[in-house]
Amino acid sequence: MLRTLKRRLTAVVLSLATALGGSLLATGVSSPAHAAVPDTIPLTITNNSARGEQVYVYNLGTQLSTGRQGWADANGTFHAWPAGGNPPTPAPDASIPGPAAGQTKTIRMPKFSGRIYFSYGQKMVFKLTTGGLVQPAVQNPTDPNRNILFNWSEYTLNNDGLWINSTQVDMFSAPYTVGVQRADGSSLSAGRLKPGGYNGVFNALRGQSGGWANLIQTRPDGTVLRALSPLYGVETGALPASVMxxxxxxxxxxxxxxxxxxxxxxxxxxxxxxxxxxxxxxxxxxxxxxxxxxxxxxxxxxxxxxxxxxxxxxxxxxxxxxxxxxxxxxxxxxxxxxxxxxxxxxxxxxxxxxNHYSRIIHAHMADGKAYGFAFDDVGAHESLVHDGNPRQASLTLAPFN
Missing domain, CATH: 3.30.920.50 (Beta-1,3-glucanase, C-terminal domain)
Known part of the structure; x- marks a missing residue:
């Protein structure tokens, strides 16, 4: 799903790039005014999920200084993906053990445009084609990540600062918030659900007529994993193609x-x-x-x-x-x-x-902001934080209630 990642990352930064008159963020070109942004910044991951499973974290993306695709380890060191194949070949294990419930862990974020994935209880499966990394595509019932509970945040860190989001463009799943601490010590955050909001989203989808409940995916044991976006609902037949x-x-x-x-x-x-x-x-x-x-x-x-x-x-x-x-x-x-x-x-x-999926997600967010579709940033209704001189970033795994 390389096209999906490209479209999602475009959604994160395109509005600002357009306002600036070009593709500043998409290309990683930056202005001298923010040259003080270091090569890596800390990302503090806090596990408030109250779940007992082992958490695995992945930092995958494009190195902006070279345009190479790869992953970063816990120290923020970049590793380029090896050549892939056709059929796809297994990618190197890029997982970082995450914090246990009630604990925190700090890793380093390099100057990337990419994703922070996290999964519960099981490592994710990533493969490489001749064109690069194959993203999870859980709308496909044969995808190896289909029965894994996971989610991701998208970010760009370059000389103009940090942009990091909480996204539901492809799916609504394991809850989390993102944040950035500015140089003056103040903080911004995005993606926090209202109390009961996680279950509230699924309950509202179940109650919405017209096939919207069919977006919900569960494991064979009945565990709710996610709700697919309506785009994937239409593509898989879960939603009728005539729904709009x-x-x-x-x-x-x-x-x-x-x-x-x-x-x-x-x-x-x-x-x-x-x-x-x-x-x-x-x-x-x-x-x-x-x-x-x-x-x-x-x-x-x-x-x-x-x-x-x-x-x-x-x-x-x-x-x-x-x-x-x-x-x-x-x-x-x-x-x-x-x-x-x-x-x-x-x-x-x-x-x-x-778009009842987006409507329901926005209604259950504490500040009403979300990425319910690719261009939910039109009018600044997206769950995105940015700072031009970030001291550190945060990713908080939230409770499943």
């Missing part, structure tokens, strides 16, 4: 007779694009009336994945428009608001046909 059709069709009809205005840059309110549906295609024009990009009518997969008919290249026109459009489709605000993006979350997920 009613809303999408109404939106397309609405903008056949009216105009959708997209203002994709928060710091450039004068840059606006205007969408109208003609001949079944939504065409966007700029202020001069020239068509700058066009979108075929999306389906549920395009909406939930922010891809295919809603592809978002890392450019200055189509990508920012598509990000905004995709966020509005997932939040189902396009019919109620012709000025996008929305300034407030008050109107999100109010339609009967909506």
């Amino acid at each position: 059709d009613e809303y999408i069709n109404r939106v397309w009809q609405k903008y056949s007779g009216s105009t959708l205005t997209v203002t994709p840059f928060g710091d450039r309110p004068d840059v606006r694009y205007f969408g109208r549906v003609s001949g079944g295609v939504m065409h966007f024009t700029n202020s001069s009336g020239a068509v700058v990009t066009s979108f075929q009518k999306p389906d549920a997969s395009s909406v939930f994945g922010c891809h295919r008919n809603l592809d978002a290249p890392n450019d200055q026109v189509r990508g920012p428009i598509s990000r905004t459009l995709c966020a509005a489709f997932n939040r189902t605000t396009l019919f109620s608001n012709a000025q996008q993006p929305d300034a407030s979350a008050a109107g999100f997920y109010q339609e009967p046909v909506t």
Whole structure:
């Protein structure tokens, strides 16, 4: 699932990179102003899960100084992956023993764009192809990680600082929070569930009609492992492919007779694009009336994945428009608001046909913020923390209640 990792990491940093006028974070290029960021910073892992299983931690990603893929050990030392094969060959054991329940452990994070994985009770299985690392794909019932309880956080650490998130883009699973301590000693955190929020998410999915309960995966012994994202629900048939059709069709009809205005840059309110549906295609024009990009009518997969008919290249026109459009489709605000993006979350997920997975997760977060889909950062509704001069980072494994 290399495409998935690339899309997820893009989601973490693209909005800031776009605002800066390029792919600053994606490339690892940094400005002299933050050159004081050290080569590694501490990551303190705290196990508040109250679970007795052994925890395993993995730090996998791309070394920004060289572009090589690999892993970091507990000291933050980079190790490049060896050559893979076809069929995929086993990857070296990159696991780091994590802290026991009630304990903490500190490792070092290098200048990576990658993921911190953690698993309970069993090491994860990673393999290498000729193209690099094969990510877990638990929507596939034959994936070797299918019955392992695990989760991950995505991060980028470079000379401009640290970005680290709590993500539910691919699945909702083992609960955790992330944080960063700034140079002045103050801290920021993200990803904390409300009391009872972990079980609350699964219970709400079970109670939502239309197939949403089918997103939940359990082990043969009945242990709840995760809820898949609706993108994977559609891909596996757990959700009907038509699950968003009613809303999408109404939106397309609405903008056949009216105009959708997209203002994709928060710091450039004068840059606006205007969408109208003609001949079944939504065409966007700029202020001069020239068509700058066009979108075929999306389906549920395009909406939930922010891809295919809603592809978002890392450019200055189509990508920012598509990000905004995709966020509005997932939040189902396009019919109620012709000025996008929305300034407030008050109107999100109010339609009967909506991304109920994202709606439910946001409703159970302590601050209402989450990464329920790839571009949930449109309007700053994502569970992400950033600091330009981080002293240290934190990952807290939370209770399963």
